[in-house]
Amino acid sequence: MLYLKQRLYTLRMRENMYVKAHLDEFNKIIMDMKNIDIKIDDKDQAIIVLCSLPASYEHFVTTLLYGNDIISMEDVKASLHFRDLRRKVFEEEGKEQAK
Numbered sequence: 001m002l003y004l005k006q007r008l009y010t011l012r013m014r015e016n017m018y019v020k021a022h023l024d025e026f027n028k029i030i031m032d033m034k035n036i037d038i039k040i041d042d043k044d045q046a047i048i049v050l051c052s053l054p055a056s057y058e059h060f061v062t063t064l065l066y067g068n069d070i071i072s073m074e075d076v077k078a079s080l081h082f083r084d085l086r087r088k089v090f091e092e093e094g095k096e097q098a099k
Contacts, residue, residue: 019084
């Protein structure tokens with residue numbers, strides 16, 4: 001139990017890591033915890049994920065939290081996937097312009 005909690009609270013996304021890979025690891029830990037009857041509520045999961053993001057996401061995290069009293073895990077996942085998609089589009093456009 002303590003090992004899983006330690007993994008959850010020390011999980012950090014590396015710079016340039018894909019969001020999907022990071023969320024997959026996070027979800028694996030959450031599922032392992034559920035399997036031994038440790039429950040982390042949705043709002044806490046959302047904050048834990050936001051705290052696990054690298055420094056390059058600081059503006060993103062601030063924007064998501066600004067003016068909100070409550071944030072859900074679904075909001076965080078959707079916003080992260082949208083940000084990741086935009087990053088991929090900009091990278092592809094940059095490659096096209098470099099040709």
